[in-house]
């Protein structure tokens with residue numbers, strides 16, 4: 246399983262989380278048969294989703310749903326993250342996973358172009374027990390994901406945040422993937438802020454540092470410029486998990502309503518459903534559909 250750590254720099258005035266998501270992103274690439282372009286895009290989304298799961302979610306019942314739709318060729322992207330003790334459980338999919346674009350003019354994977362910029366990043370926080378939901382909606386900045394989430398934290402949460410996400414990928418798969426997130430508390434000084442800015446801009450891309458086998462701790466010291474950064478929790482994890490079930494899909498079929506369901510029963514006599522997140526298929530026979538129909542009386 247991939248590893249994640251949390252810590253504090255500058256005597257607690259700066260909080261940090263850093264993650265290695267190499268296994269997670271390779272798993273997602275295989276599952277959705279992604280191209281290098283969509284691996285980079287979905288890998289970045291999965292990485293920030295994992296970090297948010299580890300920093301924003303406390304209870305088992307809490308979840309975050311991330312929706313990105315920039316009207317780019319990838320279509321909409323959806324990620325869901327939940328928490329299970331020291332682990333963030335992530336699932337993600339894109340409407341069009343087969344998009345492959347030539348490298349951008351800077352030689353990098355054209356994630357922004359694939360995602361698009363004409364749209365929004367929407368983050369929905371839900372609690373299963375209290376049935377409450379909040380959402381934060383911000384316009385996309387560049388479709389490059391890290392910048393878009395930085396904007397989300399600034400606008401929606403009023404938290405100055407530095408986010409780096411990186412996926413090193415080629416035709417054979419994910420070489421390294423990871424990210425970090427630095428958040429400044431209100432008492433961080435100008436001097437400390439500019440030290441962080443300088444350190445971040447001097448540092449190599451996060452996937453490159455991981456590829457050089459730098460530890461997450463070393464990466465945090467490098468990008469904060471604080472040799473005395475404290476690591477509070479160093480055994481966090483991120484993994485792929487989809488919690489779909491036939492029962493949930495039955496609920497989904499019930500939710501389309503009597504008229505639509507009758508139409509399916511009469512015209513098709515069965516229903517074949519598929520989970521977007523993990524590709525698991527659930528088939529419903531006519532008898533099963535009639536059972537679901539009964540619950541709607």
Ligand SMILES: [Zn+2]
Pocket residue numbers: 487488489520521522523524525
């Ligand atoms: Zn599933």
